């Protein structure tokens with residue numbers, strides 16, 4: 001049985017159970033206020049891009065999963081999975097049941113790249129490919145890995161992930177958590193050469209040093225760089241002086257220029273090209289090549305086109321030029337930046353004023369840049385401002401019974417899942433992994449995930465955690 005609904009308790013909904021949402025809920029739960037917190041997630045599994053973005057061959061990230069797991073396992077934050085804000089829940093529902101709402105819905109799609117040919121078959125967004133290899137339930141189960149030569153556009157960590165996963169021999173990935181359908185797909189991958197293109201110079205690459213060095217350690221894959229792509233203007237020199245990370249990235253790249261080509265005997269190669277801006281994806285019925293424009297540094301680290309073009313024969317193009325946040329019904333949206341307009345996490349309405357009780361955190365607050373750790377400081381700022389708004393004890397939700405939202409979801413036929421449901425799925429995936437000699441094998445189908453999570457409805461219909 002739930003306790004008698006409280007009139008003083010602060011009722012908060014967090015929408016999106018990625019790291020930003022979990023950190024925000026955690027910080028709020030530890031604040032000096034009596035709060036009841038519901039964490040809504042559209043997928044039956046929590047953790048956002050930590051589960052569905054981080055590359056499967058990055059197991060060190062498991063430490064972060066463990067930290068997030070411990071937060072939710074405490075039981076004072078109620079996870080309600082398989083609930084999509086916008087479909088299963090509206091802004092009016094949230095206003096009725098909660099005093100405050102924090103949107104932490106991240107960014108799921110690729111930023112646009114408007115060049116001719118970008119929509120040809122064989123031209124893909126990195127976000128879709130990442131979702132496929134990480135077993136996201138909402139993308140196709142199959143992926144056409146047919147190209148021997150591939151282009152990856154962008155010089156950030158996502159481009160590195162995509163290039164590495166494409167180039168890595170499947171047997172070096174099988175130890176990871178990849179789902180069975182992905183394993184099958186990668187076994188058939190005929191790739192020999194992956195060409196990554198940065199539109200600016202080596203000092204402007206957005207790789208992090210560890211991730212770049214990792215590329216050099218992939219078995220039977222050579223990294224090829226081109227001395228003519230190495231140019232440094234005053235802006236580059238300044239960037240190298242100002243950032244140890246940039247210095248390390250430039251050093252690693254420069255060291256690779258000194259390698260003896262005779263030593264490069266691997267059966268697959270990743271070519272890193274700089275000062276090449278994508279100009280056109282070539283082909284009539286499908287991708288047959290990529291045209292780039294040679295760029296030159298302008299002095300401040302920016303580049304300008306030179307009018308000289310180069311064609312590369314590739315049969316597939318992957319765009320890794322950044323992610324982009326999507327609009328949410330009933331929530332202000334900045335369509336240029338792909339974020340929710342906000343001031344320190346307070347959502348700003350069309351009239352330029354803070355909307356009472358509405359907050360944002362994580363990538364949907366500040367754009368799709370930054371590591372998981374940065375969502376923590378982000379959440380701290382948002383929660384500070386939220387607590388300030390409600391410090392006077394004002395409470396606005398008309399429905400104050402924490403179980404009323406469960407009754408509503410059930411009445412609406414929403415097959416929501418809970419933390420207990422996630423534990424069932426987690427155990428199931430680990431057992432699948434054990435059979436295969438791996439830590440985990442992910443279940444991919446949403447129906448199957450939901451069925452496993454809801455197998456035990458007695459627990460699934462848990463009362464409020466508060």
Ligand SMILES: Cc1cc2nc3c(=O)[nH]c(=O)nc-3n(C[C@H](O)[C@H](O)[C@H](O)COP(=O)(O)OP(=O)(O)OC[C@H]3O[C@@H](n4cnc5c(N)ncnc54)[C@H](O)[C@@H]3O)c2cc1C
Nearest residue numbers: 016018019020042048049053054085105106362363371372
């Ligand atoms: C391919 C890739 C690899 C990465 N690898 C690393 C790495 O190795 N190390 C590192 O530190 N950082 C990495 N990052 C960055 C890291 O993933 C982000 O910093 C972090 O995930 C952002 O957190 P978030 O909670 O704001 O968004 P997300 O992680 O995207 O979480 C948002 C959550 O909201 C949910 N949601 C969205 N819309 C709705 C809705 N309408 N209703 C309900 N729920 C909704 C989503 O399903 C998701 O679970 C990577 C990023 C990408 C793109």
Ligand SMILES: NC(=O)c1ccc[n+]([C@@H]2O[C@H](COP(=O)([O-])OP(=O)(O)OC[C@H]3O[C@@H](n4cnc5c(N)ncnc54)[C@H](OP(=O)(O)O)[C@@H]3O)[C@@H](O)[C@H]2O)c1
Nearest residue numbers: 154155156157158159199206320321322323368369370371
């Ligand atoms: N292992 C990890 O730790 C890991 C893995 C993946 C992602 N992440 C993090 O997640 C965040 C997002 O990564 P990301 O790679 O998506 O974004 P990112 O770091 O912003 O890199 C995007 C890249 O795309 C380029 N680009 C943008 N628009 C372009 C255009 N029109 N034409 C050509 N190139 C274009 C950018 O070049 P310009 O610089 O010239 O704009 C940049 O090189 C980052 O903070 C990243 O570190 C971390």
